Amino acid sequence: MDPRVVRTRFAIVAAGTDLFLERGYVGTSLDEVAARAGVAKRSVYNNYADKEELFRAVVLTATGTTSAFVAEIVSALEEPDDLEEAMRDLARRQLRAATSTRLVRLRRLLIGEVSRFPDLAREYAERVPGRVVAALAAAFEQLTAAGRLRVEDPERAAEHFAFLVLGSSLDRALLGDARELDDAEVAAIADSGVTAFLAAYGTG
Template sequence: MSEPTGRSARKRATILAEARRLFLAHGYQGTSVDAIAAAAAVSKQTVYKNFGDKQALLMAITDEALQDAVDAFSARVAALADTTDLRRDLTELAADYLRVVLAEPVVQLRRLVVGEAARVPELAEAYLQRAPERTLAAFADCFTRLGERGLLDIVEPRLAAEHFAFLVVGRCIDEALFRGGPAVLESVDVHAQAAAGVRVFLAGYGRN
Protein backbone atom coordinates (compact mmCIF):
# COMPACT_ATOMS: atom_id res chain seq x y z
CA MET A 1 0.00 0.00 0.00
CA SER A 2 1.36 3.41 -0.94
CA GLU A 3 2.05 6.00 1.73
CA PRO A 4 -0.61 8.72 2.16
CA THR A 5 0.12 11.78 0.07
CA GLY A 6 0.05 14.15 3.04
CA ARG A 7 2.55 12.08 4.99
CA SER A 8 4.82 11.80 1.96
CA ALA A 9 4.68 15.55 1.44
CA ARG A 10 5.60 16.17 5.08
CA LYS A 11 8.55 13.78 4.84
CA ARG A 12 9.74 15.45 1.66
CA ALA A 13 9.47 18.89 3.25
CA THR A 14 11.39 17.70 6.32
CA ILE A 15 14.15 16.22 4.18
CA LEU A 16 14.44 19.47 2.22
CA ALA A 17 14.55 21.59 5.37
CA GLU A 18 17.19 19.44 7.09
CA ALA A 19 19.27 19.09 3.94
CA ARG A 20 19.22 22.84 3.44
CA ARG A 21 20.31 23.42 7.05
CA LEU A 22 23.16 20.91 6.76
CA PHE A 23 24.31 22.10 3.33
CA LEU A 24 24.46 25.70 4.55
CA ALA A 25 26.30 24.69 7.71
CA HIS A 26 28.76 22.18 6.23
CA GLY A 27 28.75 22.68 2.46
CA TYR A 28 27.82 20.23 -0.26
CA GLN A 29 30.88 18.02 0.06
CA GLY A 30 30.74 18.09 3.85
CA THR A 31 27.18 16.82 4.01
CA SER A 32 26.37 13.15 3.50
CA VAL A 33 23.06 11.54 2.62
CA ASP A 34 23.40 9.55 5.85
CA ALA A 35 23.56 12.80 7.84
CA ILE A 36 20.54 14.21 6.02
CA ALA A 37 18.52 11.05 6.62
CA ALA A 38 19.42 11.03 10.31
CA ALA A 39 18.52 14.70 10.75
CA ALA A 40 15.19 14.19 8.97
CA ALA A 41 14.49 10.96 10.94
CA VAL A 42 14.00 8.94 7.75
CA SER A 43 15.89 6.13 6.11
CA LYS A 44 18.60 6.74 3.55
CA GLN A 45 16.43 4.88 1.06
CA THR A 46 13.62 7.39 1.66
CA VAL A 47 15.94 10.23 0.73
CA TYR A 48 16.94 8.47 -2.49
CA LYS A 49 13.33 7.57 -3.25
CA ASN A 50 12.25 11.20 -3.00
CA PHE A 51 15.22 12.89 -4.64
CA GLY A 52 17.37 10.36 -6.47
CA ASP A 53 20.76 11.52 -5.21
CA LYS A 54 22.46 14.28 -3.24
CA GLN A 55 22.92 16.54 -6.24
CA ALA A 56 19.25 16.28 -7.19
CA LEU A 57 18.39 17.10 -3.59
CA LEU A 58 20.53 20.24 -3.71
CA MET A 59 18.85 21.21 -6.97
CA ALA A 60 15.44 20.76 -5.33
CA ILE A 61 16.53 23.03 -2.48
CA THR A 62 17.65 25.62 -5.02
CA ASP A 63 14.33 25.44 -6.84
CA GLU A 64 12.33 25.72 -3.62
CA ALA A 65 14.32 28.70 -2.39
CA LEU A 66 14.15 30.60 -5.67
CA GLN A 67 10.77 29.73 -7.11
CA ASP A 68 8.52 31.88 -4.95
CA ALA A 69 10.85 34.88 -4.88
CA VAL A 70 11.72 34.81 -8.59
CA ASP A 71 8.18 34.07 -9.80
CA ALA A 72 6.65 36.83 -7.71
CA PHE A 73 9.28 39.36 -8.69
CA SER A 74 9.06 38.47 -12.40
CA ALA A 75 5.33 39.18 -12.25
CA ARG A 76 6.06 42.57 -10.68
CA VAL A 77 8.53 43.37 -13.46
CA ALA A 78 6.01 42.42 -16.15
CA ALA A 79 3.38 44.66 -14.57
CA LEU A 80 5.73 47.64 -14.76
CA ALA A 81 5.28 47.70 -18.54
CA ASP A 82 1.82 49.23 -17.99
CA THR A 83 3.02 51.99 -15.66
CA THR A 84 1.57 55.47 -15.78
CA ASP A 85 4.41 56.93 -13.67
CA LEU A 86 7.68 55.38 -14.80
CA ARG A 87 10.10 57.02 -12.37
CA ARG A 88 7.93 56.33 -9.32
CA ASP A 89 7.09 52.73 -10.21
CA LEU A 90 10.60 51.90 -11.42
CA THR A 91 12.02 53.22 -8.15
CA GLU A 92 9.61 51.09 -6.12
CA LEU A 93 10.52 48.06 -8.21
CA ALA A 94 14.22 48.78 -7.79
CA ALA A 95 13.83 48.98 -4.00
CA ASP A 96 11.99 45.66 -3.96
CA TYR A 97 14.66 44.13 -6.18
CA LEU A 98 17.36 45.19 -3.74
CA ARG A 99 15.41 43.70 -0.84
CA VAL A 100 14.94 40.40 -2.70
CA VAL A 101 18.64 40.16 -3.58
CA LEU A 102 19.64 40.88 0.02
CA ALA A 103 17.10 38.55 1.65
CA GLU A 104 19.07 36.21 3.88
CA PRO A 105 17.77 32.90 2.39
CA VAL A 106 18.81 34.14 -1.06
CA VAL A 107 22.23 35.26 0.20
CA GLN A 108 22.79 31.95 1.98
CA LEU A 109 21.91 30.01 -1.15
CA ARG A 110 24.19 32.19 -3.24
CA ARG A 111 27.06 31.51 -0.84
CA LEU A 112 26.43 27.78 -1.08
CA VAL A 113 26.32 27.80 -4.88
CA VAL A 114 29.45 29.95 -5.17
CA GLY A 115 31.29 27.68 -2.75
CA GLU A 116 30.43 24.56 -4.75
CA ALA A 117 30.66 26.06 -8.27
CA ALA A 118 34.03 24.49 -9.08
CA ARG A 119 33.01 21.03 -7.84
CA VAL A 120 29.38 21.08 -9.05
CA PRO A 121 29.37 23.39 -12.09
CA GLU A 122 25.95 22.18 -13.19
CA LEU A 123 24.52 23.55 -9.93
CA ALA A 124 26.06 26.95 -10.62
CA GLU A 125 24.66 26.93 -14.16
CA ALA A 126 21.22 25.93 -12.91
CA TYR A 127 21.29 28.75 -10.33
CA LEU A 128 22.28 31.28 -12.99
CA GLN A 129 19.44 30.19 -15.25
CA ARG A 130 16.81 30.05 -12.49
CA ALA A 131 17.62 33.36 -10.79
CA PRO A 132 19.83 36.04 -12.42
CA GLU A 133 19.07 35.06 -16.01
CA ARG A 134 15.30 34.88 -15.48
CA THR A 135 15.31 38.23 -13.74
CA LEU A 136 17.40 39.90 -16.43
CA ALA A 137 15.15 38.42 -19.11
CA ALA A 138 12.11 39.83 -17.31
CA PHE A 139 13.74 43.27 -17.15
CA ALA A 140 14.66 43.10 -20.83
CA ASP A 141 11.11 42.17 -21.87
CA CYS A 142 9.66 44.94 -19.73
CA PHE A 143 12.08 47.56 -21.06
CA THR A 144 11.29 46.48 -24.63
CA ARG A 145 7.59 47.14 -24.00
CA LEU A 146 8.34 50.46 -22.35
CA GLY A 147 10.40 51.36 -25.38
CA GLU A 148 7.49 50.49 -27.64
CA ARG A 149 5.34 52.84 -25.57
CA GLY A 150 7.87 55.62 -26.09
CA LEU A 151 8.88 55.78 -22.41
CA LEU A 152 12.41 54.44 -22.85
CA ASP A 153 15.00 54.63 -25.61
CA ILE A 154 16.02 50.97 -25.84
CA VAL A 155 18.30 49.57 -28.53
CA GLU A 156 19.70 46.55 -26.68
CA PRO A 157 17.15 45.41 -24.09
CA ARG A 158 19.43 42.82 -22.48
CA LEU A 159 22.24 45.35 -22.02
CA ALA A 160 19.77 47.84 -20.55
CA ALA A 161 18.57 45.14 -18.14
CA GLU A 162 22.13 44.46 -17.00
CA HIS A 163 22.80 48.17 -16.50
CA PHE A 164 19.64 48.58 -14.45
CA ALA A 165 20.31 45.54 -12.26
CA PHE A 166 23.85 46.53 -11.39
CA LEU A 167 23.02 50.20 -10.88
CA VAL A 168 20.50 49.11 -8.27
CA VAL A 169 22.38 46.38 -6.40
CA GLY A 170 25.82 47.99 -6.71
CA ARG A 171 28.31 46.79 -4.13
CA CYS A 172 25.53 45.45 -1.88
CA ILE A 173 25.35 42.08 -3.55
CA ASP A 174 29.06 41.43 -2.90
CA GLU A 175 28.99 42.83 0.63
CA ALA A 176 26.09 40.55 1.49
CA LEU A 177 28.17 37.46 0.72
CA PHE A 178 30.63 38.44 3.44
CA ARG A 179 28.50 40.38 5.93
CA GLY A 180 25.08 38.82 5.44
CA GLY A 181 21.95 40.28 3.89
CA PRO A 182 20.42 41.70 7.10
CA ALA A 183 23.62 43.57 8.01
CA VAL A 184 23.77 45.20 4.58
CA LEU A 185 20.07 46.09 4.66
CA GLU A 186 20.62 47.80 8.01
CA SER A 187 23.53 49.83 6.65
CA VAL A 188 21.98 51.02 3.39
CA ASP A 189 19.09 53.37 2.66
CA VAL A 190 17.20 51.09 0.28
CA HIS A 191 14.99 53.81 -1.19
CA ALA A 192 17.91 56.19 -1.72
CA GLN A 193 19.97 53.46 -3.35
CA ALA A 194 17.06 52.53 -5.62
CA ALA A 195 16.31 56.16 -6.50
CA ALA A 196 19.95 56.83 -7.37
CA GLY A 197 20.12 53.79 -9.62
CA VAL A 198 16.90 54.74 -11.38
CA ARG A 199 18.07 58.33 -11.82
CA VAL A 200 21.22 57.21 -13.62
CA PHE A 201 19.32 54.58 -15.63
CA LEU A 202 16.76 57.10 -16.86
CA ALA A 203 19.50 59.58 -17.67
CA GLY A 204 20.86 57.02 -20.11
CA TYR A 205 17.68 55.33 -21.31
CA GLY A 206 14.83 57.72 -20.55
CA ARG A 207 12.96 59.49 -23.33
CA ASN A 208 11.55 62.93 -22.65
Protein backbone atom coordinates (compact mmCIF):
# COMPACT_ATOMS: atom_id res chain seq x y z
CA MET A 1 0.00 0.00 0.00
CA ASP A 2 1.17 3.52 -0.81
CA PRO A 3 2.89 4.96 2.31
CA ARG A 4 0.96 8.21 1.80
CA VAL A 5 -2.33 6.32 2.05
CA VAL A 6 -1.12 4.59 5.22
CA ARG A 7 -0.15 7.92 6.78
CA THR A 8 -3.48 9.47 5.82
CA ARG A 9 -5.47 6.59 7.29
CA PHE A 10 -3.41 6.69 10.47
CA ALA A 11 -4.05 10.43 10.84
CA ILE A 12 -7.78 10.00 10.22
CA VAL A 13 -8.15 7.15 12.71
CA ALA A 14 -6.10 9.03 15.32
CA ALA A 15 -8.23 12.15 14.88
CA GLY A 16 -11.41 10.09 14.89
CA THR A 17 -10.38 8.36 18.10
CA ASP A 18 -9.71 11.67 19.85
CA LEU A 19 -12.99 13.21 18.71
CA PHE A 20 -15.16 10.18 19.47
CA LEU A 21 -13.67 10.05 22.96
CA GLU A 22 -14.15 13.79 23.47
CA ARG A 23 -17.60 14.22 21.94
CA GLY A 24 -19.11 10.77 21.57
CA TYR A 25 -20.34 9.11 18.41
CA VAL A 26 -23.34 11.37 17.82
CA GLY A 27 -21.39 14.55 18.56
CA THR A 28 -18.63 13.86 16.02
CA SER A 29 -18.75 14.68 12.30
CA LEU A 30 -16.43 13.57 9.52
CA ASP A 31 -15.81 17.21 8.63
CA GLU A 32 -14.43 17.74 12.14
CA VAL A 33 -12.32 14.60 11.78
CA ALA A 34 -10.81 15.95 8.55
CA ALA A 35 -9.98 19.26 10.22
CA ARG A 36 -8.42 17.55 13.26
CA ALA A 37 -6.41 15.18 11.04
CA GLY A 38 -5.22 18.01 8.81
CA VAL A 39 -6.47 16.35 5.63
CA ALA A 40 -8.99 17.26 2.96
CA LYS A 41 -12.59 16.18 3.54
CA ARG A 42 -12.40 14.13 0.36
CA SER A 43 -9.51 12.14 1.85
CA VAL A 44 -11.70 11.06 4.74
CA TYR A 45 -14.54 9.99 2.47
CA ASN A 46 -12.13 8.21 0.10
CA ASN A 47 -10.97 6.02 2.98
CA TYR A 48 -14.13 5.72 5.08
CA ALA A 49 -17.53 5.83 3.42
CA ASP A 50 -19.30 7.21 6.48
CA LYS A 51 -18.99 7.86 10.20
CA GLU A 52 -20.08 4.32 11.04
CA GLU A 53 -17.20 2.84 9.05
CA LEU A 54 -14.70 5.15 10.73
CA PHE A 55 -16.06 4.28 14.17
CA ARG A 56 -15.57 0.60 13.40
CA ALA A 57 -12.00 1.30 12.29
CA VAL A 58 -11.30 3.23 15.50
CA VAL A 59 -12.57 0.43 17.73
CA LEU A 60 -10.88 -2.39 15.83
CA THR A 61 -7.58 -0.51 15.60
CA ALA A 62 -7.56 -0.42 19.39
CA THR A 63 -7.61 -4.23 19.45
CA GLY A 64 -4.18 -4.37 17.81
CA THR A 65 -2.28 -4.44 21.10
CA THR A 66 -4.01 -7.70 22.06
CA SER A 67 -1.72 -9.75 19.82
CA ALA A 68 1.32 -8.47 21.69
CA PHE A 69 -0.24 -9.26 25.07
CA VAL A 70 -1.23 -12.77 23.94
CA ALA A 71 2.40 -13.31 22.93
CA GLU A 72 3.44 -12.12 26.40
CA ILE A 73 1.12 -14.68 28.00
CA VAL A 74 2.59 -17.50 25.94
CA SER A 75 6.15 -16.40 26.70
CA ALA A 76 5.62 -15.74 30.41
CA LEU A 77 3.87 -19.02 31.18
CA GLU A 78 5.93 -21.33 28.99
CA GLU A 79 8.05 -23.31 31.47
CA PRO A 80 8.73 -20.44 33.91
CA ASP A 81 11.34 -21.05 36.61
CA ASP A 82 9.11 -19.40 39.22
CA LEU A 83 5.47 -19.85 38.24
CA GLU A 84 4.02 -17.62 40.95
CA GLU A 85 6.38 -14.76 40.14
CA ALA A 86 5.67 -15.11 36.40
CA MET A 87 1.93 -15.00 37.06
CA ARG A 88 2.28 -11.97 39.32
CA ASP A 89 4.21 -10.08 36.65
CA LEU A 90 1.68 -11.04 33.99
CA ALA A 91 -1.24 -10.06 36.22
CA ARG A 92 0.28 -6.64 36.90
CA ARG A 93 0.73 -5.98 33.18
CA GLN A 94 -2.81 -7.13 32.46
CA LEU A 95 -4.28 -4.88 35.16
CA ARG A 96 -2.28 -1.83 34.02
CA ALA A 97 -3.34 -2.32 30.40
CA ALA A 98 -7.01 -3.00 31.08
CA THR A 99 -7.45 0.00 33.38
CA SER A 100 -5.46 2.51 31.33
CA THR A 101 -7.44 5.71 30.91
CA ARG A 102 -7.61 5.65 27.12
CA LEU A 103 -8.72 2.02 26.88
CA VAL A 104 -11.34 2.50 29.59
CA ARG A 105 -12.73 5.54 27.77
CA LEU A 106 -12.92 3.56 24.53
CA ARG A 107 -14.75 0.71 26.27
CA ARG A 108 -17.22 3.15 27.79
CA LEU A 109 -17.81 4.64 24.35
CA LEU A 110 -18.42 1.22 22.80
CA ILE A 111 -20.72 0.16 25.63
CA GLY A 112 -22.70 3.36 25.17
CA GLU A 113 -23.14 2.58 21.47
CA VAL A 114 -23.78 -1.16 21.81
CA SER A 115 -27.38 -0.87 20.62
CA ARG A 116 -26.16 0.87 17.46
CA PHE A 117 -23.18 -1.48 16.92
CA PRO A 118 -24.03 -4.87 18.48
CA ASP A 119 -21.91 -6.78 15.97
CA LEU A 120 -18.92 -4.52 16.61
CA ALA A 121 -19.25 -5.04 20.37
CA ARG A 122 -19.28 -8.81 19.85
CA GLU A 123 -16.22 -8.61 17.61
CA TYR A 124 -14.37 -6.49 20.17
CA ALA A 125 -15.25 -9.01 22.89
CA GLU A 126 -13.90 -11.84 20.75
CA ARG A 127 -10.72 -10.00 19.76
CA VAL A 128 -9.77 -8.60 23.17
CA PRO A 129 -11.03 -10.38 26.31
CA GLY A 130 -11.88 -13.49 24.29
CA ARG A 131 -8.36 -13.89 22.90
CA VAL A 132 -6.76 -13.20 26.27
CA VAL A 133 -8.93 -15.81 28.00
CA ALA A 134 -8.17 -18.33 25.23
CA ALA A 135 -4.42 -17.74 25.59
CA LEU A 136 -4.59 -18.09 29.36
CA ALA A 137 -6.65 -21.27 29.03
CA ALA A 138 -4.10 -22.81 26.67
CA ALA A 139 -1.26 -21.89 29.03
CA PHE A 140 -3.07 -23.30 32.07
CA GLU A 141 -3.77 -26.53 30.20
CA GLN A 142 -0.07 -26.92 29.40
CA LEU A 143 0.94 -26.11 32.97
CA THR A 144 -1.52 -28.73 34.23
CA ALA A 145 -0.04 -31.31 31.86
CA ALA A 146 3.38 -30.43 33.27
CA GLY A 147 2.12 -30.97 36.82
CA ARG A 148 2.41 -27.33 37.86
CA LEU A 149 -1.31 -26.53 38.12
CA ARG A 150 -4.47 -28.53 38.86
CA VAL A 151 -6.99 -27.31 36.30
CA GLU A 152 -9.93 -29.40 35.10
CA ASP A 153 -11.61 -26.69 33.00
CA PRO A 154 -8.92 -24.40 31.50
CA GLU A 155 -11.36 -21.86 30.09
CA ARG A 156 -13.19 -21.47 33.39
CA ALA A 157 -9.87 -21.17 35.21
CA ALA A 158 -8.78 -18.47 32.76
CA GLU A 159 -12.00 -16.56 33.43
CA HIS A 160 -11.39 -16.88 37.17
CA PHE A 161 -7.85 -15.53 36.77
CA ALA A 162 -9.04 -12.57 34.71
CA PHE A 163 -11.77 -11.66 37.18
CA LEU A 164 -9.53 -12.03 40.22
CA VAL A 165 -7.00 -9.68 38.62
CA LEU A 166 -9.32 -7.17 36.92
CA GLY A 167 -12.76 -7.55 38.51
CA SER A 168 -13.66 -4.66 40.77
CA SER A 169 -10.88 -2.36 39.50
CA LEU A 170 -12.15 -2.51 35.93
CA ASP A 171 -15.76 -2.14 37.08
CA ARG A 172 -14.92 1.02 39.02
CA ALA A 173 -12.99 2.46 36.08
CA LEU A 174 -15.82 1.78 33.63
CA LEU A 175 -18.34 3.33 36.01
CA GLY A 176 -16.52 6.63 36.26
CA ASP A 177 -13.49 6.36 38.55
CA ALA A 178 -11.02 8.31 36.39
CA ARG A 179 -8.02 7.82 38.68
CA GLU A 180 -5.42 5.40 37.34
CA LEU A 181 -4.02 2.91 39.82
CA ASP A 182 -0.51 3.61 41.05
CA ASP A 183 2.22 0.96 41.03
CA ALA A 184 1.64 -0.07 44.64
CA GLU A 185 -2.08 -0.53 44.07
CA VAL A 186 -1.49 -2.51 40.88
CA ALA A 187 0.94 -4.80 42.69
CA ALA A 188 -1.36 -5.34 45.68
CA ILE A 189 -4.44 -6.10 43.57
CA ALA A 190 -2.67 -8.29 41.02
CA ASP A 191 -0.63 -10.20 43.58
CA SER A 192 -3.64 -10.96 45.76
CA GLY A 193 -5.50 -12.18 42.68
CA VAL A 194 -2.67 -14.56 41.83
CA THR A 195 -2.52 -15.78 45.44
CA ALA A 196 -6.24 -16.58 45.36
CA PHE A 197 -5.91 -18.28 41.96
CA LEU A 198 -3.04 -20.49 43.10
CA ALA A 199 -4.91 -21.38 46.29
CA ALA A 200 -7.61 -22.85 44.07
CA TYR A 201 -5.53 -24.25 41.22
CA GLY A 202 -1.97 -24.63 42.52
CA THR A 203 -0.32 -27.92 43.43
CA GLY A 204 1.37 -26.74 46.61
